[in-house]
Every structure is written in structure tokens, then in C-alpha cells.
Amino acid sequence: MPAQRPEIWVFGDYRNYFQNRVTLQLLSRATDLAEKRGALVCATVFGWDTGEWVGEYIAHGARKVYLVEDRRLGRYSCDLYVGLMERLARRYRPEIILVGATSFGREFAPRVAKRLKTGLTADCVGLDIDENGLLVQTAPAFGGNLLTRIVTPQKRPQMATVRPGVFREIPHDHGATGEIVRIDFPEDMPPDRVRLVSSERTLPVPRHLGNAEIVVCGGRGMGSKGRFRNLYELARLLGGEVGATRPAVYARWADEDALVGQADKHIRPKVLFSFGISGAIQHTAGIVDAGFIIAVNKNPKAAMMKMADVAIVADAHQVCLALIKEFKKRLRA
Ligand SMILES: Cc1cc2nc3c(=O)[nH]c(=O)nc-3n(C[C@H](O)[C@H](O)[C@H](O)COP(=O)(O)OP(=O)(O)OC[C@H]3O[C@@H](n4cnc5c(N)ncnc54)[C@H](O)[C@@H]3O)c2cc1C
DSSP: OOOSSOEEEEEOOOSSHHHHHHHHHHHHHHHHHHHHHTOEEEEEEEESSOHHHHHHHHHTTOSEEEEEEOGGGSSOOHHHHHHHHHHHHHHHOOSEEEEEOSHHHHHHHHHHHHHHTOOEEEEESEEEEOTTSOEEEEEEETTTTEEEEEOOSSSSSEEEEEOTTSSOOOOOOTTOOOEEEEOOOOTTSOOOSOOOOOOOOSSOOOSSGGGOSEEEEEOGGGOSHHHHHHHHHHHHHHTOEEEEOHHHHHTTSSOGGGBBSTTSBOOOOSEEEEESOOOOHHHHTTTTTOSEEEEEESOTTSHHHHHOSEEEESOHHHHHHHHHHHHHHHHHO
16 A cells, blocks of 8 residues: 655664664655655664664654564564565555665665665765656766766666765754554565574774763874774773774774764763864763863864863874883783
8 A cells, every 4th residue: 555645765774873874864865855756754664672763763854664673673684674675665665765875775775676676776975856756866987987867767666875974964853753654574574594693893892981980082193993992902901991083983993882972972981081082072072071181182282182181292192002001010010
């Protein structure tokens, strides 16, 4: 039973910070597209214990959420998720499906498109609606030398994956409301062909960053993943946790759970070490309640240095190594 009003679906890819951010960015763009097309913005959420995400997507623009909650969906399974999306799309006939170009989205979306026998534009950097009401999908072509504009005139749904960071998310609206369409997990779904034997995170996850008494925070000025790793050693010696700025998280020097600032975590350590961090407002918004700040930066004029109680003008990596050496010595004494 197709919906009365055309629907634009955004796939809820919520397992980590990056995936969730791109989902919110897509909801924002879908809201603009929906206005032009007279359509309804919807999110699909598959998983287990997903209440938090349903609320988050409604607060960020989804007016309807198609929700399938089942323990079998508790971990990402390409097979099950593709099968579910195919069934839902056949049943409700969305006009457009948007998926973040995350590692999962890149695996998931083409399979859904194949099953629905429709087209897919991968890695879009722009989306619009043309005068005929078609989705215009802008994507790099020929090794990124050209931008192509692609439309899908006949097949439905029109499908695109979109690179993270292309669109800006709209602010969280606590008062927003939306319809939740609960759908039972289909019992005739073929079982997952993949069995998860084990999984392992590659970066240390800070478990108590929000209430740690000592936090060692690192930014782009640390220079490399190898150098950043020394901050973990320093934090371990001090009994603290490691935090990071957005560039450090984006560079995969730190887990996304380590991100400190307006976009994620507010911290209240008694002592905060800040290494190679400029002090952008989006970061300092998360550290305003820090007790005592020791900042290390090559640039004495950096905003972080002005905010610090002790400002050390030096190479962050060298100071970190010196502190590790000193603390090790003292701990041995
Ligand atoms: C909507 C939005 C939300 C955002 N949310 C967040 C957020 O939650 N958290 C966050 O952190 N950012 C956030 N940002 C990004 C933020 O604006 C800054 O870009 C970011 O905080 C800068 O990180 P940084 O200080 O590591 O890098 P940079 O600004 O590049 O600063 C690096 C610093 O290192 C110093 N440096 C370089 N080499 C050395 C060296 N060898 N030794 C010592 N110092 C050195 C430089 O002098 C410089 O001050 C957000 C941005 C936007 C637009």
C-alpha cells in the first residue's frame, strides 16, 4: 500500500558517530527536497532497542519513522538489512531512498538498488529536485575531474548514497513530532548467511570521559596517529582518559567516542591537558567546566593558550614524551 504523499526515505545508519551524523545531514537535505517536491521525510530504523535513534531522527526532521525492532537486527547484517529494505520499499513505494556513503551504506545501498531493479548514484556531493520533480544527483566522475548530474526518469525509487559532511544537519528540535510505523520482523526472511565470530575495536574507547578527573586531550597539532598514541600512555600514567578534537577523530587517531565539544561530549575534569589544540569554540564549548587547564601549543596566540591556566609554547609531541618520562620516573621512585 503505497503512501498517499510521495515519501523521501533516509536510511537510519546509527551505529557510530560518523554514521549517525551523515544520517542527520541527509534528513536535513531531505527536508529541503521534500519542500520542493511536496513530499514527506521519513527515516527507516532497523535494530534493537532503538528508541533513542527514533527520537533523534524525528528531532532532526523525520516526520515518519518506519521502525523494525527485533533482536535479530541487534547487529548490522547486510543480508537482513537489505532484505528488509527491499520488502519495505516494495510495500510502501518511497520515491527516493537516501543512504550515507559510509562503509556499511556503500555495501547496503547497491544491493537494495539491485533487488529493486532501480538505479543508484554513489557518493553524491549534491542533491536537488528539478522542474520535473526528479531527484538530481550530483556525483564526481572520471576520477573526480568532472561532476555529473544524474536523474532516474523511470525507475523507482530514485536512490543515492551521499558522502558525509556534504550537508549540514538541522539543529535538534525537542518539540518535533512524527509518526512511528512499527513493522514486525518478517518470519519468512531468509536467515543471515554471515555468522559473526568476533569483533574488535581498533581504537581505545574512552569509557568514563564524561566524568574523568583527568583528561588528556589531543588535536591536529599532535601531527600523526603514532604521536597521538602517546597521549594514551600519558593518560594511563595519570589515571585519566583521552579526549580528542574533531580533526583528530576524523583522522582516525582517536575513537569517535573521544570527541569533545559541542557536537558530542561535555567534560568536567579537575585537570585537563590540551595538546596541539587551537581552541575553536566548538571544542571549547565542551571544556568550559574543566578545573585547571594546561595547554601545549606552538602558537602562543592560539585561543586555547589564552583559556589555559598554564600555557606551554612548545612542540606538543615533545612535551608529551617528556611528561611520560617524568611521570614514569616519579611512579618508580
Ligand atoms: C558544526 C560544527 C561542529 C563542530 N563540533 C566540534 C566538536 O564537537 N569538537 C571539536 O573539537 N571540533 C568541532 N568542530 C570543529 C572545530 O570548529 C575545529 O575545527 C576543531 O576543534 C579544530 O581542532 P584542532 O584544534 O585539533 O585543529 P586546528 O584548529 O587545526 O588546530 C591545531 C593546533 O595545533 C597547533 N600545533 C600545530 N603543530 C603543533 C605542534 N607540533 N605542537 C604544538 N601545537 C601544534 C596549531 O598551532 C593549532 O593551534 C565543529 C565544527 C563545526 C562546523
